[in-house]
Amino acid sequence: MSLFKTGRKLNEKGxxxxxxxxxxxxxxxxxxxxxxxxxxxxxDEELEKEARGHFGSxxxxxxxxxxxxxxQDKRIRLAKQYLRLHADEQKLADNDNEPDxxxxxxxxxxxxxxxxxxxxxxxxxxxxxxFLADQIVPLRFKRQRxxxxxxxxxxxxxxxxxxxxxxxxVRWELRARKRTAVHCTENRIIRAITVSHDNRYLAVADGxxxxxxxxxxxxxxxxxxxxxxxxxxxxxxxxxTLELYSASEDGTxxxxxxxxxxYIHTLFGHQSHVSGIDALSxxxxxxxxxxxxxxxxxxxxxxxxxxxxxxxxxFSAVKFVSNDLFLSGSIEGSVCLWSCxxxxxxxxxxxxxxxxxxxHPNWISAVAVLxxxxxxxxxxxxxxxxxxxxHVRWSVFDRCSWAGAPSWSLVxxx
Numbered sequence: 001m002s003l004f005k006t007g008r009k010l011n012e013k014g015x016x017x018x019x020x021x022x023x024x025x026x027x028x029x030x031x032x033x034x035x036x037x038x039x040x041x042x043x044d045e046e047l048e049k050e051a052r053g054h055f056g057s058x059x060x061x062x063x064x065x066x067x068x069x070x071x072q073d074k075r076i077r078l079a080k081q082y083l084r085l086h087a088d089e090q091k092l093a094d095n096d097n098e099p100d101x102x103x104x105x106x107x108x109x110x111x112x113x114x115x116x117x118x119x120x121x122x123x124x125x126x127x128x129x130x131f132l133a134d135q136i137v138p139l140r141f142k143r144q145r146x147x148x149x150x151x152x153x154x155x156x157x158x159x160x161x162x163x164x165x166x167x168x169x170v171r172w173e174l175r176a177r178k179r180t181a182v183h184c185t186e187n188r189i190i191r192a193i194t195v196s197h198d199n200r201y202l203a204v205a206d207g208x209x210x211x212x213x214x215x216x217x218x219x220x221x222x223x224x225x226x227x228x229x230x231x232x233x234x235x236x237x238x239x240x241t242l243e244l245y246s247a248s249e250d251g252t253x254x255x256x257x258x259x260x261x262x263y264i265h266t267l268f269g270h271q272s273h274v275s276g277i278d279a280l281s282x283x284x285x286x287x288x289x290x291x292x293x294x295x296x297x298x299x300x301x302x303x304x305x306x307x308x309x310x311x312x313x314x315f316s317a318v319k320f321v322s323n324d325l326f327l328s329g330s331i332e333g334s335v336c337l338w339s340c341x342x343x344x345x346x347x348x349x350x351x352x353x354x355x356x357x358x359x360h361p362n363w364i365s366a367v368a369v370l371x372x373x374x375x376x377x378x379x380x381x382x383x384x385x386x387x388x389x390x391h392v393r394w395s396v397f398d399r400c401s402w403a404g405a406p407s408w409s410l411v412x413x414x
Contacts, residue, residue, distance in 0.1 A: 120372050121322070121372060121373070121374070122370075122372055122373040122374070123373070123374050124370060124373045124374060124375050125373075125374045125375050125387075125389035125390075128375065128387065137177060139160070139162075139172055139177070139179075141168075141170050141179060141182070143166075143168060143182070144162075144164050144166060144168050144170060145166060146164050146165035146166040147164060147165055148162050148163065148164045148165075149163055149164055149165055149189060149190055149191065150162075150163045150190060150191065150192050150193050151163070151193075152193050152194050152195055154195055154199055154216075155195075155197045155198075155199075157174070158173065158174055158175060159171060159172065159173060159174065159195075159199065160172040160174055161193050161195055161202060163190025163191075163192075163193045163204070164190060165189050165190075167184055167185040167186060167188045167189065167190060167206070168182060168183070168184055168185075168190075169182070169183045169184075169185065169190060169193065169202075169204060169214070169219055170182050171217075171219055180217075181217070181218055181219040182219065183214060183219035183220075183221070185204065185206040185212070188206040188207040188208065189206075189207045190204060190205070190206055190207070191205045191206070191207055191231065191232065191233055191234075192204075192205040192232065192233065192234050192235045193205070193235065194235040194236050194237055194244075195216050195237070196216065196237050196242055196258065197237065197239065197240050197241070198216075199216040199217060200215070200216050200242075201213055201214070201215070201216055201222070201242065201258050202214040202215070202216045202219065203235045203237070203244055203246075203258075204235075205231070205232035205233065205234070205235055205246070207231050208231060208232070209226065209227075209228045209229060209230060209231060209232065209248070210224045210225060210226045210227075210228070210232070211224065211225040211227075211228075211232055211235065211244075211246055211256070212224055212225075213225065213258065213261070223261050225246075225256055225261070225263065227254055227263050227266075228246065228248040228250055228252065228254065229248075229250045230248050230249035230250035230273070231248065231249050232246055232247070232248050233247050233248055233249055233273060233274055233275060233277075234246065234247035234274060234275075234276055234277035234287075235247075235277070236277050236278055236279050236285075237279070238279050238280075238281065238282075238283065239279070239280055239281040240281065242257065242258040242259050243255065243256070243257060243258075243283075244256040244257070244258055245277060245279055245285050245300075246277075247274035247275075247276070247277040247287055248273070248274060249273035249274070250273075251268070251269075251270040251271060251272060251273060251274060251289075252266050252267065252268055252270070252274075253266070253267040253269075253270075253274060253277065253285060253287060253298060254266050254267070255267070255300060265303070267285075267298050267300070267303065267305070269296055269298075269305050269307075270287065270289040270290075270292055270294070270296065271289065271292040271294075272289060272290050272291040272292040273289075273290050273291070274287050274288070274289060274290065275288045275289070275290035275315065275316050275317070276288035276315070276316065276317045276318040276319075277318070278318055278319045278320050278326070279320065280320045280322070280323055280371065281323070282323050283299065283300040283301045284297060284298065284299055284300065284323065285297070285298040285300060286298075286318050286319075286320055286326045287318065288315035288316065288317060288318040288328060289315065290314060290315065290316070291314055292309075293309060293311075293312045293313060293314060293315070294307055294308060294309035294315075295307075295308040295309070295315055295318060295326075295328055295338065296308070297326075297340055306340065308338060308343055310343050310344055311336065311344070311345060311348075313330040313331070313332045313334060314330055314331040314332065315328050315329070315330050315331075316329055316330055316331050316363065316364055316365065317329040317364060317365070317366050317367045318367070319367050319368060319369045319376075320369070320371070321337070321369050321371070321372075321376060321390060322371070322372050323340075324339060324340050324341070325337065325338065325339055325340075325346075325390075326338050326340070327367050327369060327376050327378075328345075328367065329352075329364025329365070329366070329367045329378055330363070330364055331363040331364070332361060332363070333350070333351045333352060333353060333354075333355070333361025333362055333363055333364060333380070334348055334349060334350050334351070334352060334364070335348070335349045335352040335364060335367065335378045335388065336348045336349075337376075337390065349388075352364065352378055352380070352386065353378070353380035353382045353384060353386065354382060356382075362380040362381050362382040363380065363381055364378055364379070364380050365379050365380055365381055366378070366379040367379070373390075374389050374390040374391070375387065375388075375389065375390075376388045376389075376390060
């Protein structure tokens with residue numbers, strides 16, 4: 001019995017000790033749980049700030065977008081940094097020549113502005129001394145048995161388009177002297193052709209009331225533009241656009257957009273068929289009225305016109321020399337230089353290509369210009385093309401005759 005009592009007493013003592021120790025342990029555990037509950041969880045932004053503080057103050061100015069930067073963005077950013085560094089080095093290198101640099105920049109900006117507005121004047125006539133007859137290269141096509149009636153040159157001077165009386169349109173690559181495409185328009189006489197600045201579209205007047213639109217490379221027909229009530233006589237694109245202007249025997253001028261293959265509006269004014277039409281970079285058209293003995297300059301956006309009818313001649317051809325000057329040729333054999341600001345011609349050569357006999361001058365069939373320069377040319381039924389120089393005082397002189405076949409059409413160059 002004593003043994004069991006002794007063990008019992010020992011157990012009771014151990015239980016009393018555990019009972020006294022249990023409250024302290026539970027209190028510690030409760031305190032820890034409360035402390036854990038009171039803790040706040042850091043957001044990503046705070047963790048990022050903590051990381052920046054850990055790695056030093058050198059990272060404080062780094063853009064947060066770098067974390068989302070893709071490979072392409074990184075390459076662009078590095079390229080910009082390189083260009084900025086190169087520009088700074090170049091600026092330091094050019095500090096000694098700062099006045100010369102500013103002068104060159106100002107001259108470049110001035111030339112760019114004058115070229116864009118059509119006010120630049122290039123004196124090129126003195127550089128032309130004639131031509132070498134033994135270096136003339138004829139372009140022949142067996143199916144083209146009748147004479148050409150119209151030609152046009154692409155904006156890059158690499159491609160020539162020729163239309164003829166047999167209804168054929170031929171595309172030539174001038175550098176390779178090779179024929180690349182041919183299209184036949186059902187034996188109709190091609191009266192006018194023009195190509196867009198990007199060679200996408202070739203507009204053709206095939207002797208009907210419609211304008212035929214072809215692919216500029218393959219000559220495949222794309223569309224027809226109806227609207228005129230008489231055969232179309234002239235076509236021209238506004239420079240560096242797909243805005244097309246057409247003239248017709250019905251006495252009207254129509255404006256088209258080949259972006260949408262759509263008609264825009266009609267300009268009325270001529271009292272007879274329109275024999276010639278031309279345009280440059282501005283929304284401005286010059287036309288010759290044929291038997292109504294007038295020239296007209298149209299402001300397309302304003303739908304207004306300026307009439308030049310003091311010189312009573314039957315004008316057969318007209319071309320812009322610049323945005324302010326234009327050249328005309330007439331059946332009476334005269335070549336005239338006009339300004340948009342004056343009703344009378346600045347200079348007139350009465351019988352530019354001589355006479356067949358007394359009282360019968362050789363009529364002017366075509367005129368051509370080198371845009372924004374002092375070089376112009378005229379062609380006549382006498383079989384000659386004549387080059388004229390536009391002087392700085394805007395008078396035409398210094399003629400140089402070139403022999404050849406009758407000049408039904410002359411091509412403009414840029």
